[in-house]
Amino acid sequence: MIQLTRIRTEANVPKAFRGADRVKRERELLTKRRDGELEFKSSQWKPAKDALGAESFRKCAYCESLASAGYPCDVEHLRPKDVHWWLAWAYENYAFSCFLCNNKKLNHFPFEGTAWPEPKVAGKTDAQLAALAGTFTPDPIDAAEGLTLAKFAQRHAAEDSDLPHPYLDDVSPLLGFRADDVLEQVFVEPANGTAASKRVVNALVTLCDINRDDLSRDRYLRYELLRVIADAWSSDTLPPALQLEHVDTLKRAMDASRPYSAMARHFIRRVWKLQLP
Ligand SMILES: [Zn+2]
Numbered sequence: 001m002i003q004l005t006r007i008r009t010e011a012n013v014p015k016a017f018r019g020a021d022r023v024k025r026e027r028e029l030l031t032k033r034r035d036g037e038l039e040f041k042s043s044q045w046k047p048a049k050d051a052l053g054a055e056s057f058r059k060c061a062y063c064e065s066l067a068s069a070g071y072p073c074d075v076e077h078l079r080p081k082d083v084h085w086w087l088a089w090a091y092e093n094y095a096f097s098c099f100l101c102n103n104k105k106l107n108h109f110p111f112e113g114t115a116w117p118e119p120k121v122a123g124k125t126d127a128q129l130a131a132l133a134g135t136f137t138p139d140p141i142d143a144a145e146g147l148t149l150a151k152f153a154q155r156h157a158a159e160d161s162d163l164p165h166p167y168l169d170d171v172s173p174l175l176g177f178r179a180d181d182v183l184e185q186v187f188v189e190p191a192n193g194t195a196a197s198k199r200v201v202n203a204l205v206t207l208c209d210i211n212r213d214d215l216s217r218d219r220y221l222r223y224e225l226l227r228v229i230a231d232a233w234s235s236d237t238l239p240p241a242l243q244l245e246h247v248d249t250l251k252r253a254m255d256a257s258r259p260y261s262a263m264a265r266h267f268i269r270r271v272w273k274l275q276l277p
Contacts, residue, residue, distance in 0.1 A: 044088070074099065
């Protein structure tokens with residue numbers, strides 16, 4: 001898992017999740033909730049899939065496996081729609097996630113802080129709901145509309161969830177990786193002995209099954225190639241042109257666009273301590 005950045009442009013974020021359409025949809029959400037008619041259909045968030053995929057380099061936001069490598073990815077509600085119903089259509093509550101991470105998590109969302117304030121809809125008139133619509137989530141590309149991004153981040157932090165938010169939290173200092181050459185698997189583990197490190201790894205393992213067999217084996221395939229390249233480069237015996245190629249490959253492996261880049265960064269920087277030019 002690495003920290004992602006939203007692409008806040010009209011070209012990226014579909015119209016349904018911003019501007020007047022966003023407010024209109026939220027009004028519908030509030031009204032249906034008040035009337036006990038709220039039902040979720042994937043067609044409501046499906047249009048966000050390509051935009052989220054672009055932000056995530058077509059990788060799962062949790063496990064960093066490529067959508068094209070046999071892991072179908074879809075729109076993930078970071079805060080489950082059946083719990084945080086008012087964030088069900090909010091773009092800020094979305095990420096691109098593989099079926100396996102997403103399906104394991106379902107409606108589990110443990111947190112230790114202050115619950116996110118739920119909009120009150122019971123007994124409200126249509127006019128009151130219309131006034132409330134658009135105010136409890138941010139507009140992804142217009143900072144002047146709706147809840148500010150700072151406030152959204154503040155509520156996320158106040159709730160203090162076990163599972164990190166891929167766009168708001170940088171958990172890279174907390175995530176470690178361990179290669180097992182006998183099992184030929186790379187496991188995610190706490191980077192250090194802190195409670196924060198143990199908590200985030202535990203959340204990713206229990207909620208997203210981040211150490212599942214197929215995934216940890218896939219990570220190992222990438223790891224073993226990187227190790228060979230790193231060893232060759234460190235040996236200082238390569239011709240200059242090959243040296244450069246090896247450095248480029250190692251740097252590319254750490255790039256956010258590459259699968260398992262958090263793992264590559266961990267081994268290249270922390271374990272092998274390579275000082276790449
Ligand atoms: Zn995944």
